[in-house]
Amino acid sequence: MGGGAMTTFLIRRVLQAIIVLIFVTLITMWLIHLVPGGPVVALVGLRATPAQIAYYNHLYGFDQPVWVQYWKWVSQFAQGNFGYSVKNNLSVASEIAQYLPKTLVLVGLGLVVSLIFGIPLGIYQAVKRYTVGDYVLTWVSFLGYATPTFFVGLILIDWFSLKIPLFPSQAPQGTVAQILSQPAALVLPVFCYAFVAYALWSRYMRSSVMDNLVQDYVRTARAKGASERRVLWGHVFRNSLITIVTLLGLSIPTLVAGAIFVEVVFNYPGMGLQFFQAAQNVDFETLMGFTVLATVATVVGNLLADVGYAMLDPRVRYS
């Protein structure tokens, strides 16, 4: 594959991502306009008087044509102005600055734990496929899919905090440093998060390794006299990791959903809990700001996954 094909692919893929972002902002804008009474009611609350609504309509420019509003809204987002939460008397950008690092701690630790379990066990399942061990682990990951995250959290609290008082049932509070200084309180939220992600990685790893084990290069490696261990770790494992790398980029929505439920169950002070409270308080600015941020992250994640896959896997062709 020449460098030209790769460049063309990159340009096309980035253009696609930009078009997707335009549609995303249009859909989000449409969501705001779905609020009964329009965006102003979303801002000032459902009990505002008509005079107040008219005043704020004019103040925020909601009486202007839709395309003017759209342009203003998008350009504000591009400048990092994600709106202002009247309920919290705080700009959404500063809410994000305050809570995003804490959520990243939870997601990061959860991801690491889930990968530490998911990758080796997925490989084990593929190598020992259709044995008792494989079936047991298959059931575990099936439970991982079908069990709501919050129910996993409730069970963890019931078993490891109430029945056997090993860990606190509440997540640590405070700053990032304070959170990290209380590892015992982090155990249950992190494992709850990891259990759900584990199902994802182990299933992918299993099918990816099984796919790779029947490829020609494995037969070649064996024919050369490479040991089974070398075939598995030197060849199959490295190729299967490509799947995991791209999967990480594609699974941002799943990771976001996990964060919301884990944070609510364990009262973990991150963006997920904040999003939940914004839903309780009908705080549309926070809801929209967080959603647009997560959506942009998803689009960028998908883009990186595609590009990463193209760069890591020389077999990928662009047409």
Added chain:
Amino acid sequence: MSMVTPPPELPSVGVVPEVPPAGAGAFTPEELELAPSVKPRSLLRRGWEVFAENKLALVSLGVVVFMIGFCFVGPLFYRTDQVHTSLPDYLCHPSASHLLGCNDLGYDLLGRLMVGGQTSLEVGFAAAFVSVLIGTMYGAFSGFIGGPVDALLMRVVDAGLSIPYIMVVIILSVIFHPNTVTMIFVIAVFYWFVVARLIRGETLTLRTREYVQAVKVIGGRKSRAIVRHIVPNSIGTIIVQGTFAVADSILILAGLGFLGLGVSAPATDWGSMLSNGLQYIQSQQNYWWLIYPPGIAIIVTCISFNFIGDALRDAFETRLQRR
């Protein structure tokens, strides 16, 4: 049994994508040998035979039938008041009069499990139906038209799938007053994108087939080709996806219920029941009946739908029918 789950663009809830197995679509030597001895049988008949070979799927079907009976017929035999609160029964323990105890408002929990299950199953089935209906039409149209229109329509789908599903569903249930009907809309309005993308892929292969081309040659309209030929021939994908959609919808409704955004009291669903349990599990008392029955009901129902979906996928897979 293959542990196949829906493809990567699935929204965030619980169910997860899988890489297609190696050599999907190719036949193993054994299958090729067997191929000549095929006797024509009806699609449904062959499908059912493959499905029935999967014992796990049969058990799952039994579980789903039992759940439907439990929720919709059960209340006729186990009569409880699920409208009026009864404070004397506050958090009562399981006993002969209340088989699974009561919650904090004195509602009988077994009866509530039935009533909540009605909501969960109704919304699950209806949301799946709506998503599949819209998604199929959109995907078949987009794939059949092709060209720039298809490219544009698919970017809309990409955009819809880029917004984290749970967030948009939370926003929609904040905007709309939640009851059974609005919940169906809230869940379906962003779920159909998944179906649309799948059916569009299916349509891309189907539209080059001779019988679809023939419609054009003899002067049939595009709508006829889509409705009479493309859609019936993707019925396998549609039904399989519909089954997974039921499981996903039940899970997402449970999630919303847990966040306190589900149907309003005195109506309830399995997720809302769990949300109630969270407060009381923290008090040192062991109120196990508040969380385990609804939690297990959700898991069992969703696993069953996933197994059924897997088995249906095998049953509709023409590759497996050549025997």
